Amino acid sequence: MRTFTFYMITYGCRVNQYEAQAVRELWTGMGGSELDTPDGADVILLSSCAVTAEAVSDARQMARKLSREHPSTRIFAAGCASTAEPADFSSIPGVVAIPQTAKYVLLDRHPLDDEALEIPDGSEKIFAPFAIRSFKRARPVVKIEDGCSQGCAYCIVPLTRGPARSRPVSEILAETRRLLESGHREIQLSGINLRQFHTDDKPGGNFWTLLQRMEQEFSGEWGGKARFRLSSLDPAQVISQECLDTLSSCSMVCPHLHLSLQSGSPSVLRRMGRSPYSPESVARAVEDIMRSRPVLGLGADILMGFPGETEQETEETLSMIRALPFTYAHVFPYSQRPGTRAASMPDQLPRKVRQEHAARVRTLIAEKHAAFLAEQLKMSSMSVAFDGADGRHGNNEMYADCRLEPDGGGPLQGHELVCAVPLRIENGLIVVRRKG
16 A cells, blocks of 8 residues: 555635545555644645635735645645635645536545646536545534525626535434444534535435434434534524424424524625515524524524615624524625625625624623523533533534633543533633533
């Protein structure tokens, strides 16, 4: 077996993390050894993101830095940024730009073979055969869907990852079981647009059908010992009786939702080309869900400063945030992405205005987050999945950041869910393991 060394840098979403792990396992099986730094690496994999212009810039700068400091190393630039702007990456000495449509070449070629440098044209396979058996961190991701066919006006992802494609249910179940049996206790179900996931084993089956199947498959053996966390959901997914019934009956699903809301203004949502939902319908759905899950972590993605966003529309988003029990949010100022409809829309707001709109939302979210942590302190106990990196950091079932009390004993080994007691607020929750 030909041995080699490699180094990985991963930007962006959980799907990127998952795909990097799949390559990591494959390269290790080929005789590769992963390094903690790029020094001395034969191969470097840079997984990039293109959601914002800043993300592309960060990846491009890193590729140039790696090329300059490691001129003899083969560097693969994969992901959405290298797909959106391939010429920028392929022009860097030593860098091979791999578009999303050809990312499967990382799985079927030795990284040091000359063949690995030949990137095919054409569309990607139906569902690239990424698969994992473990994860570098304690909370592994299971990728169940790729791509998006919705085409929101601001989003570059459909242009980089292509149309929606669903993973076979049998593969999802098998991978989940492998991860549970390898010791992981919190599995994150992720995709680019989970609303567009469809089962291949049941006509009309969707994401909620999959969750019901997973509950049936795993709750008997793993109920109370492991859990599933849901990645970002389209708000239209939660406005249904099927969602309510599923979340009420699936005991292994964490009491935590993250909604890709983007805006609380109906007129902005229409310009964005978002799926059919209104702030009022989302509020009613969350209220219904909290009847069965009264303690709920609720997050959101919020995009501020969309073209033409007025003061009234900004206030509509702020009003939505005040009305809903958010516990955190990822707030971004709008960023023009090449090739999207929004990039050519009139009334583009100045960068300073976009940032100011986002700052107002962040201030309100910070207040909500502080109130949420104060309520978490009242809990007698919580279940924490500590990260394998240092054994001291993790998240509880509501997705609150938790850290072990500095004097509360050594780092935790393994990935078991730990019953913990909250002590105080300090950049999240400081907790101690519950005795007995």
